Amino acid sequence: MAYGSGIAALGDPTRRTIFELLGVSPRSVGDLAGELPVSRPAVSQHLKVLKDAGLVSESRVGTRRVYRVEPEAVAELRSYFDAFWTQALAAFKTAAENELRGEAHGNH
Amino acid sequence: MAYGSGIAALGDPTRRTIFELLGVSPRSVGDLAGELPVSRPAVSQHLKVLKDAGLVSESRVGTRRVYRVEPEAVAELRSYFDAFWTQALAAFKTAAENELRGEAHGNH
DNA sequence: CATCTACGTAAGTGTATGCTTACCGTAAGT
DNA sequence: ACTTACGGTAAGCATACACTTACGTAGATG
Secondary structure: OOHHHHHHHOOOHHHHHHHHHHHHOOEEHHHHHHOOOOOHHHHHHHHHHHHHOOOEEEEEEOOEEEEEEOHHHHHHHHHHHHHHHHHHHHHHHHHHHHHHOOOOOOOO | OOHHHHHHHOOOHHHHHHHHHHHHOOEEHHHHHHOOOOOHHHHHHHHHHHHHOOOEEEEEEOOEEEEEEOHHHHHHHHHHHHHHHHHHHHHHHHHHHHHHOOOOOOOO
């Protein structure tokens, strides 16, 4: 159940923006901070959360740290919602059929 | 950008559990509270958030309110991660190719 | 009409958390 | 070695928020 921390990590808007920027192309911490209305340490802290959730990975080049999206983690989230959607649709249809049979009245 | 509030709403673990329970089958507020370690009003508040995000819908039957997952909203989240995954993969490959060309050295 | 059930809402509280400034370590350039 | 660039971490703060209890309200039941 690694998707849990993933969704939680993407709950914050700033963090989701960072994630989407990294989705376009890998970036350094300073670059990210330059495109965001928050300080560089704030970006660092967000990156730590994203990294702990396995959503991004880090690679050092000189004094810089380039962060990039981990496609595998995204695939995991995708299949989570994919499976959930299938299940929800089935439950939706089943509930609708039961209502047609008039089951929603007698049981108190 | 309706997916934003959706992801944010699912950030909370309790709310995600509620959402998954409703994914299996529609339920009333009291039923949900019975399966969760929180009070019934807490469940009500979570449901309000989920409903505002468009993830669930409500239907009244007698004094009870039955909540169910909105499949369309789930589909939206699914395609968001689907598109993001495609884009991230492309960015991943592009970055890898650039590194093979040795571009990561000269630029200071 | 009285009452019970099921639920939403208001008010209050404690903790989580997103942000800032200050500081420290590490790698490169001169 | 000194300095500069880059970024992680600590400490503190202010707000958000998840939860509780208490109360109000709409629909069923006698």
